[in-house]
Amino acid sequence: MKTQVYVVNGANPDFSLLAKAAEVLRGGGLVAFPTETVYGLGANGLNSGAVAKIFVAKGRPSDNPLILHIADASEVDKLVRQVPVCARALMDRFWPGPLTVVLERTPAVPDGVTGGLNTVAIRQPDSVVARDLIRLAGIPLAAPSANSSGRPSPTTAQAVLADLEGKIDVVVDAGPCDIGVESTVVDCTTSVPVVLRPGGITLEMLSAILGDNIKVDSALRGDNVTPRSPGMKYKHYAPLAPMMLYEGETGVAQEMLVDAVRLALSTKRVGAVVSTETAGLLPEGVAVADYGSRQRPEEVAANLYKALRKFDNEPVDVIYAEGIVESGLGLAVMNRLRKAAGYRIVKCGREG
Numbered sequence: 001m002k003t004q005v006y007v008v009n010g011a012n013p014d015f016s017l018l019a020k021a022a023e024v025l026r027g028g029g030l031v032a033f034p035t036e037t038v039y040g041l042g043a044n045g046l047n048s049g050a051v052a053k054i055f056v057a058k059g060r061p062s063d064n065p066l067i068l069h070i071a072d073a074s075e076v077d078k079l080v081r082q083v084p085v086c087a088r089a090l091m092d093r094f095w096p097g098p099l100t101v102v103l104e105r106t107p108a109v110p111d112g113v114t115g116g117l118n119t120v121a122i123r124q125p126d127s128v129v130a131r132d133l134i135r136l137a138g139i140p141l142a143a144p145s146a147n148s149s150g151r152p153s154p155t156t157a158q159a160v161l162a163d164l165e166g167k168i169d170v171v172v173d174a175g176p177c178d179i180g181v182e183s184t185v186v187d188c189t190t191s192v193p194v195v196l197r198p199g200g201i202t203l204e205m206l207s208a209i210l211g212d213n214i215k216v217d218s219a220l221r222g223d224n225v226t227p228r229s230p231g232m233k234y235k236h237y238a239p240l241a242p243m244m245l246y247e248g249e250t251g252v253a254q255e256m257l258v259d260a261v262r263l264a265l266s267t268k269r270v271g272a273v274v275s276t277e278t279a280g281l282l283p284e285g286v287a288v289a290d291y292g293s294r295q296r297p298e299e300v301a302a303n304l305y306k307a308l309r310k311f312d313n314e315p316v317d318v319i320y321a322e323g324i325v326e327s328g329l330g331l332a333v334m335n336r337l338r339k340a341a342g343y344r345i346v347k348c349g350r351e352g
Helices: 015-026 048-058 073-078 085-094 128-137 157-164 203-210 252-265 297-312 330-340
Strands: 004-007 031-034 039-044 067-069 099-104 119-123 170-173 184-187 194-197 243-247 270-274 286-290 318-322 345-347
Touching (some): 015 031, 015 039, 015 128, 031 128, 031 157, 039 048, 039 067, 085 099, 157 170, 243 252, 252 270, 252 286, 252 345, 286 297, 297 330
Parallel strands (some): 031 170, 067 119, 099 184, 243 345, 270 318
Antiparallel strands (some): 031 039, 099 119
16 A cells, blocks of 8 residues: 655645545545644544554554544534533533543444443544544544554654555645644543543643542553553553653652763663753763753643654664653643653652
């Protein structure tokens, strides 16, 4: 299979190219497309055969649920049994945008989309290209991130092609994604809504709408869970080399620097995924992927996956990564870094 690349303007896309991509989707094919978060790998979300192709192309476990992407909020009523008051409030405030809600599904949604669960994850993306493509296709699109399973999510068409060229029909290239980490996933089927995956809508933003009537799933810090949402199970976001994450309230950069220099002196090839502030302190011999200022978590989020992929083309033996404060988008950034490191974590700043 030769993967076609359709280059479009993100603000004013060429409808003729999107119509061609939509025709591929209606025919059961796979199309990677940009959203405001990351590039998604889309298929007809109501066609079990088309959905199955996503799992084959990505090498994704079949019990890992997918997100259905819709063009208009009114489409959700055909896919779910009911929309609770809390879900409606979040949809009204954050759709279109990087928020996914988990609701009880109708029989119209195939088991392949839900991993066999009685719930379905749905979102209305903010990207003009994504919504126009879905509207032209006339179907909800099942779409996980457009990468090989377990690898860092793609925020450019070039990153999609690095993993999936020859495995999918089309990539719609509208340039880099804005946010850089996936959508926030909130389970609205429980009495108290639960954040299953932190993302582009922060916990603080959710609390501004729901007050104390929201919590974060404890499984976010563990990996042996039944996946109620994409990103809750299996290795995710990982670079090719093994990675160690340094995190804590104090001393993160200092401890990481000492270990990185020590390893570099032993002739090991060391990579460092770090803030701009720390990048300037690293000596020659340590390869650096600068994800931006630690004081600007939105900048870190936008650059994170690009930084994790840097060492695919600049091979190293080990990667050390610097954590940031878990507030705002920092919660999503740290969730991705922990998974990328396979929960190999150095806790910094502890006494004794």
